[in-house]
Amino acid sequence: MNISLLAKHQKLFSIACASLTLSITLGIGLGNAKPLADISWLDIIGEGSIALLSLLWIFFILVSRPPGKVTSALIIGLSCILFTANLDLVDEFIYYQEAVSWLSMIESIPAGLGMLIMSYALYQWHQEQLILNKQLQKRESNFRQHQQVDFITTLYDAEYMRNQIDTELQNKAQPDFSVVMLDINNFDLFNRRFGHELGDNLLREISDLILMNLRATDLACRYAGDRFILLFPDTDLEVAQKIASQIKRAIANIAFKPELSADPVYHQLTFAVESAKFGDVTENILQRVSRRLELFKQGQTS
């Protein structure tokens, strides 16, 4: 839930408010109050809860979803339902005059329309989720654990990678996966020159570039500081090396422009690759790839 999202939904917020006020003023303005004895409190509870829940749903959608087609359709659909629910609620307290009996006849139309719009919104939401799932695939393997997500890059952390390597080792008698460790060169210098906040932005941008260059089955995690770790299932050393080189080239060719400056800063990565061996345990693989990376960093050869 993100209350600041409300500011991005001013139009949708106005539509929901308009539906609320219009239904109440229409109902009250065109009718006369019922005597207390004629009021059915059971109906009020039923119809009131529909109106209240529609309002709650509108609120939670507005503070949870970014602007877009799906959010708009959900709010417009719910506002129509809210309109009918409110008219229903209000007419528990009033009698309509003869001249406006049409109001009772048409009051359920917005709800029907709202359900139709909501159905369209839910279908679009489903399509949106399919696309998001595809993007998520490279960020997570077959297990979801949100506490293990790195706050800055939104990649999973080292612990998650350890669990995934454990799973790979347990699943196969002869392990056939490779692991790549990547480190940004001179990241400390970048931090000192441009500040930590821009350093965080750079980590995010590099994570996105890494993800773009992975295959659907690969997994990227943030290992520590300016270090990332990748898991390539069913992949030998040679192929892993090739993909890591593509990532390194992609990042080396991107012109990062910190502080709205037109002067680009280019970044180099150093990486090391290791393949799992028969009888390996996770920590051995991580130590090997980390040691190899340190060697490369000293010579800056990869």
Ligand SMILES: Nc1nc2c(ncn2[C@@H]2O[C@H](COP(=O)(O)OP(=O)(O)OP(=O)(O)O)[C@@H](O)[C@H]2O)c(=O)[nH]1
């Ligand atoms: N902005 C930002 N900086 C971080 C974060 N985590 C670690 N760092 C910084 O990353 C830098 C890592 O420094 P080093 O390990 O010396 O890495 P380096 O400067 O790239 O040096 P080489 O790897 O030898 O090229 C330090 O300045 C840390 O403060 C983070 O989450 N955000």
